[in-house]
Amino acid sequence: MSDKADLSKISLNQITTENWSLKEAIDGCERNEVPWISIWRHKLAEYGVKQTAAHLKQSGIKVSSLCRGGMFPAATKEERAKRIDDNKRAIEEAAEIGTDTLVLVCGPAPDKDLVQARKWVEEGIEAIIPHAEQHGIKLGIEPLHPMYAADRSVVNTLGQANALVQKYQSKQVGVVVDVFHVWWDPELAAEIEAAKGTILGFHVSDWKVPILDMFKGRSMMGDGAIDIYGMRKQVEAAGYHGPIEVEIMNQELWDRPGDDVLKLMKERFVEHV
Template identity: 45%
Template sequence: MPEDLSRLCIHTITTKPWPLEVAVDKYAAAGVGGISIWDDAATDIGIPRTRQILDGSPLQVVSYVRGGFFPNHNREARQHSLDNNRRLIDDAAEIGAPLLVLVCGAEPRQSLEESRRQIQAGIEALIDHSAGCGVKLAIEPLHPMYADTRSAINTLGQANQMAEAIDHVQVGIAVDVYHLWWDDRLEHEIQRCGANDNLYAFHICDWKVPTQDMLLDRGLMGEGCIDVPLIRSWVEAGGFRGFHEVEIFSNTYWSMDQDEFLKRIITAYRNFS
């Protein structure tokens, strides 16, 4: 179990009620090592102000969240998505984030196979721009319950296949335990991901039982059914030495005192990660 917080990263969405400046100060004061910035937290105050806040903090910026949403049955909409992703890459570079996490999207008016083709084409179209900005791209596979509109990439195997087909150092994978814990091939696919040096991010939380909301009821590590330490051991056996990123969407936790919630995050990280 982790003894210090140097590899703990918290996503700003986790403590959503806090403005970015407050979150940065609170995380740093607690000894947290890293922060991942959600685009709403940055655009609410502007990218220059975001950079100013982060430059004044000891926190390491781990990633910018979230790009993607490539598929659409309309060509103009797909082009708009690419333009938006280029803007997000620019913003990530400006705030000093080395990685843009991609929630790849899906289009219910077409097959999953077609959506996956459009996702790969979209990512490939961004490689030159992302390389020029020094920002890598991470495909994040999402749980199959989101295959309708949020992502046609639903297993780590699918993400591995796409990353290997693209075969570029700019493109890797974000492993999120919430989306992947159920997969009986997860250990194998993590090994595959690590063998190809494609493991770019590791997100942690827990799956509460019963889950009250499939989007907004994630749990703290240790209060659900995900064996986070086991998955962490697979990730580290695959060569990953990056941050453990706590990403929790929870109406329950957003409604409580955020200072108390931060204490709970740290306790859960130390005891159940």
């Protein structure tokens, strides 16, 4: 392809090198000239927010997003309130480490009532918008593939995510487009166009046939069925020109040395993104 992806936009989503601590991941990005990183909160908690912020400043590595907020639905009002408080802490953490985007994985139903769970998602996001605005953080609603509706999120299409964004009419709320989750959607092109101006992130991996593990089933770009290049062109046409996160949950990659994974990640990014 002549229109190759720009390596200045590549971001290591930290889950791709799950075997690395956050300190190791930042150092690995610096060593391998990967200019961006997306940080996961469990790794951030281990390393410490202040220590992370200082290390990032010293390294020059920029943060594309913090993952994750969300998980709003819960069986009791008290638990839902706790989850909203945790999202507010995530917003504060995002601001402190220097990113402007908190990715929302919205959460599953605590029972079988998907309609009610989606209402709780709406209410949860609405409750944290003022805090996000106060701290200069944007909330990226990431729709997850329908196979995750039972355990991770009741927001499963880009159309659903777009409808939420339209409901709030807030500049703090947008969508995250992850190729693994939305590539199958027959309405995808129209929904990417509908998301114009509100896309806050673009995540890449691939769908290798067959999928052997629901959680760790992603593969490196070029190993599967997704037209990643075509989707990149669509999100760019819709106004997104920010960092592109490589987010791959894959045990084989986790078992490899992190530097080898970053080298392969950069090669495939140029070839297939």
